[in-house]
Amino acid sequence: MARQLRIEYKGAVYHVVARGRDGAAIFHDDTDREAFLRTVGEACARGGWRVYAYVLMANHYHLVVETPEGNLSTGMKWLQNAFTRRLNGRHAGWGEVFGDRYRAIVVEATGGGYLESLVDFVHLNPVRSGVVKSRKDGALAGYAWSSLAAGYAVAASDRPAWLAVEAGLQRYGLADRAADRRKFVARTQALARETGGEVTGPNDGAQNTLHRGWYWGSPAFREKLLKRLERPSARLKPRAAQSIRPRDRRKAQEWLDLARKHFGVTGDFAKAPRAARVAAAWALHSRTNESQAWIADTLGLRSAANVSQQVRSVDQGTHAALAGEKRWRSWERLVRAGA
Structure with missing residues (x-):
């Protein structure tokens, strides 16, 4: 079988x-x-993504994700590898968690109702699959592992910052306020009652295209995508070249410059005090898609494995080098806020 575009x-x-x-x-x-x-x-x-919708089922998940930096492959590789390590570590397992390649269908998001129908498709998945058996009001909104319940139904302070609920609601002519969020949830629950979760898109059945196609949009959108494929820059680079993308490197340089200013580093960063190098490594690892090997080389740390170890210690709050660093807490707040 041919690999998906x-x-x-x-x-x-x-x-x-x-x-x-x-x-x-x-x-x-x-x-x-x-x-x-x-x-x-x-x-x-790490990648600057925004998620419009998600749902977690027992053996699969759906995401509707926007990539402002054009870095889906890099980010998905990290996401699935990181979760695999964490899941195997927790359950004392080994080997692959995910089967085959993930599917990624390009969506027309500039109009035509395609993004909106896709968000509905994702939110209705628990009904369509039979996990939520009742179509009564409240049943679908009670499924906790969906952005309908954990995002669109709650205030901004109660949902993750990476979930683009405000932008999603705007697509339906709604604002991010309690009354409009209730309208959105009621609308989705009405779709569940009326359709059983079978979403029909603007020009074609969303079910068939979203499961079998390579894009979700109008004929004009398809033509634009085909033109992109004709350009060498639109094709994915060989595996060896995928790990570093120009925008990622600019982003990394911005974080290095911030770290220099914050910790007073001049000259070669690899010769900076250990606390500054560890703090910079943690920022680069958590806010960019740069490889651990590149971070190690740039900051004078021993190896990629050493970077992983340092970052883990920072996340666990046990890194000795940062314990006495007065500027660490303000740096931590800056990094977590995304600068």
């Missing part, structure tokens, strides 16, 4: 689906689901 460009929106290996469960309990959503949040912070 991968088209990447700045501002692209995708419907991403990934399934467990051989149909096996990805999520064994709520702790696994919470860990996955945290990992998605980290992927968004």
